[in-house]
Amino acid sequence: MDGGGLKKDLASTRRTTLWAQATVDLAVFALAPDGTIASWNRGAIAIYHYQPNEIIGRHYSVLLPDDADRHPPPTFDAELDNAGERGSCVIEGWRKRKDGSVFWASVVTTVLLEDDGTLHGFVKVVRDETEKRQAHDAVIESERSFRLLVQGVTDYAIFMLSPDGRVSSWNSGAQRIKGYNAEEIVGSHFSRFYLPEDVAAGVPRRALSTAASEGRFEAEGWRLRRDGSRFRAHVIIDAIHDEAGTLIGFAKITRDVTEKLEADLTLEQTRAALFQSQKMEAIGKLTGGVAHDFNNVLQILRGNLELATTRYSREEWLMNRLVNALEAVDRGAKLASQLLAFGRRQALRPVSVNLASMLRRMDELLRRALGETVVVETVVSGGLWNATVDAHQLENVLLNLAINARDAMPDGGKLTLELANSMLDDRYVRSLSDVPAGQYVMLGVTDTGTGMTQEVIEHAFDPFFTTKPEGAGSGLGLSMAYGFVKQSGGHIRIYSEVGHGTTVRIYLPKSSAETVAPVGHASADLMGGSETVLVVEDDLKVQATVIEMLAGFGYGVLKADNAEQALVILSSGAHIDLLFTDVVMPGSLKSPEMVRRAMLLQPDLKVLFTSGYTQNAIVHAGKLDDGIELLSKPYSRADLAAKVRHVLGTPGRALSSSNSARPAGHRSKPAELHILVVEDNDLAREAVCELLLMLGHRPVAAGTATKALADITRHPFDVLLTDINLPDLSGIELAAQASSFCPGLRVIFASGEPVERDETRSFAWFELQKPYTFEELQAVIRKVVEEADGR
Known part of the structure; x- marks a missing residue:
């Protein structure tokens, strides 16, 4: 090398040495081939805290940590050997300061060779990366804590999705709710949790699209578990972006809200049922009271009309008008009876009934009532239980329902009568305050008619509510059915859809008793x-x-x-x-x-x-x-x-003639009786007293219980004929007090409501339902006489 080149090399080496000595961010020092420290710069002093005279000549291993368990160092020889083989070695690891504290270091070891290739030593460049390491460790710990947190959540399904919707993570809550373990589901598309119809409609795709465009998607819907069962899910999908704003996936949280949904529905149904029950109870009391008063009015009309017919029986024109008026009274009585049925105040006689037999008996009656345009089909399940019900009243209800169905099928259709055993469990009756859980016999009446709207269904059982034209119906058919079923301890429900017909289902309590033979009726001709x-x-x-x-x-x-x-x-x-x-x-x-x-x-x-x-x-x-x-x-x-x-x-063609009507037997006139008539309505009291006079008895009239008791203390009576609802005292209490004054007194209760049966009463009593006919009054008087004669 010439002198100029040597000078340049010396200058370069000097500049490098000056840089190494001057830098304070990096520890730059040389090692001899055996690992002893040969030089020490200002950066090494700042990082390791050793002065040059304290460290030069000592072995490099003094800078390695002593606690191998907490801070395992790299093997010293391996580090230098690696550098010797490759020319340099870059590692990160723990290093020790003079005071024994440790720091995380980035270490670059470079081999120094002589011109002839022999090892001259090593140069170490060390950077303190403790803060970077701590930040890294914090991230790792945060991720670990988050992972533990997510895995520990069992009430929520928390998992990650790739940008295309594939599952990339799965927590224990997801496994509990959906039934899959991580091995079964990671890598699968999340649409497998959706109902097939929702997948076909593109619901999963729209959910990811919304989350990607708006950052978040939230909804409720039905999802599938591993076993195929459904559950109601509340779903949140959040889009996840990196620092550059690129979509890298989605975070999905699913909560099973099936129980909450069912609880909300049950609460709403309970509120609606309670409101309906309270409304129907209030209307029932009102209509029952109206029916009672209406019967009193009808009694006045009937009594006076029948008095008039006895006086003017030979005047044909007038008799025709009187008969027409009596027929109107009969229609009014029927209306009052329907109101009492709705008000649950009928005098029912429930017995054990085989409903299948009842339907067979009514088959021809129903077909005649419905006409040829309506096809009637009966479906009876095997092993049908008996039901506890008043069969005669149930027949009336069924006939009303059938006629309603016929009117809903003006162009004809099909009426299906269905009988089946049914169990109303606790879950079904949870929202029905007046229906106990248990075993019932279900009678279903289904038509293919016009159907009802939900608003009509809500009012269908209200008395006088009707969708028929004026004059085509009283609006009492369904309300009567409702009152009868409720009074029978049963349940009634309407299912309907506009344009698809209506089903009315009646649930009657199961009976374990033997059936009671129905009262025989004159049978129709065999054809x-x-x-x-x-x-x-x-x-x-x-x-x-x-x-x-x-x-x-x-x-x-x-x-x-x-x-x-x-x-x-x-x-x-x-x-x-x-x-x-x-x-x-x-x-x-x-x-x-x-x-x-x-x-x-x-x-x-x-x-x-x-x-x-x-x-x-x-x-x-x-x-x-x-x-x-x-x-x-x-x-x-x-x-x-x-x-x-x-x-x-x-x-x-008829094979036999129908039973001919038998003439009524001769009825002897009853003995003359002293009868105390207690009625607060003046016209009704006057009419019944005149009828009793016509029957040959001696009536005494009283408008109040107080006057009646005064009359009884002065005169003996054979019979007390009293209304139950008197202004000053109940008719039942009057009868009890009167019988103590007059032993052997027979009592006739005349009322628009059924009289409650009470075996503790010490007097003989009979019932006369208002409005009653002249013949019915005569019949009950005859019973009184027969009972007295047989005593």
Whole structure:
């Protein structure tokens, strides 16, 4: 090297040495090949706190920490060996100051070689990175704490999504709520939690799009768990961006709010039910009171009208007007009876009833009331329980519901009557204050009519509320049904949709008692005909029996033991009017398929199925298939006759005459009685006293209980005829006091409301329901006499 180059190298080396000595942010020092410290700059003094005379000549290892457990250093030899192999080594690690404290250092070790390649030593450049390390550790600790926090949350599903919606993290709350563990779900698209219809509608995609554009998305909806069950979820999705504003994913928080939703719905339903119950109770009391007063008015009218008819019976023009007026009173009495039904004040006699039998008895009545344009179908579940109910009143309710259904189907339609066992559990009745949980028999009445709006449903049970034109209905049919069902300890509910018909479901308490035989009614004529019936029945005894019954009705009867024989007969050219076939038949050809082929052979053929099974080939989801007529086994002769005529669609001919009316027996005039009449209404009191005079008795009138008691203390009476609601004392209390003054006194309570039964009363009493007829008054007087004679 020439002198100029040497001078340049010396100058460069000097400048480097001056830089190393002057810098204070970096510790720059040299090591001998054995690791002893050969130089020490101002930065090393600032960082390590050693003066040059304290550290030069000492081994570099003095700068390494002693606590290997807390601050494990790199292997010293490995560090220098690595530098020797690669020319330099860059590491980070803990280093020790003079006072023993440690700091986090970034260390660059560079090898110094002689011109001939021999090792001259090492140069170390050290930067104090403690603050950077602390910040890094803080971030790591924060992330660890956050991760522990997120994992510890079990009430919320907290997880991260990639920008395209794939799950990248999963906490324990997510596993508890959704049912998946992390291994099953990480990497999957979050749309798998949504209902299929929501995925098809693009709901997950819109959620991410909204979060990405607006920074946040929040909503509620139904989601799926791993087992396929649904839950109501409250969802928040937040967009996550990096420092540059780039979308790097989403944070999603899901809370299961199913219980809250159910609680809110139950609370709302409870409030609505309580309001409805209170409203109906208040209206019931009002209408009950109105009915009572109305009956008093009707009693005045009836008493005076009947008095007038006895005096002017020979004047035809006047008698016609009086009869018309009495008919109007009867209509008013019926209206009052409906009001009492709504007010839950009827005198019910509930017994154990088989509702299926009741429906069978009403079949013909309903068909006549509904007309030919309405098809009636009855579906009865197997093993039906008995119900505790007043059968006669239930028949009235059912007839009213059927007529309402008919009016909702002006162009005709289908009426389905359904009977099934039902369990109203605690969850169902939670919002119904007056319905106990338990076992019920459900009677459903479904039409295919115009349906109701929600507003109409809310008022449907209100008395006098009607959507029919003026004069077409009183508006008391449903309110009467409501009052009757409630008084019977049951539950009634309306389901309806505009344009899709209405279902009214009545739930009546289950009865474990044996059924009580219904009161016999004069049966309608059995109807027969001359048509030809093909009976298909594999049970030969049943076949013989039904053939004999049909032949007795006048029909021509052919028989077949199975479906194949039936098709042979039908294809032979013989004209068949009605195919009467069992549903379950032996062999490969089943009855429904046999009927299908039969209809191809004779398109005008009528078909009537019969079966002893509640579930079979023509019944699906608890209902008969459309267009199917079924006569369930066992059936009576009358059932068979009526069903055959119904399916054939013509009246037929009567087989027997109806019972003729029997003349009433002669009724002897009762003995003369001393009767105290207590009635606060002057006109009613005057009318009943005149009627009693006509019957040959000696009435004494009193307008108050006080006057009546005064009369009883002065004169003996045989009978006390009193209203219950008197201005100064209850009629029942009056009767109790009067019987103590007059032993043997018989009491007749005349009232517009049923009289409460009380076995503790010490006097004989009878009931006369206002408004009563002359004959009803005469009948109760006769009972009094008969009871007295038999004592």
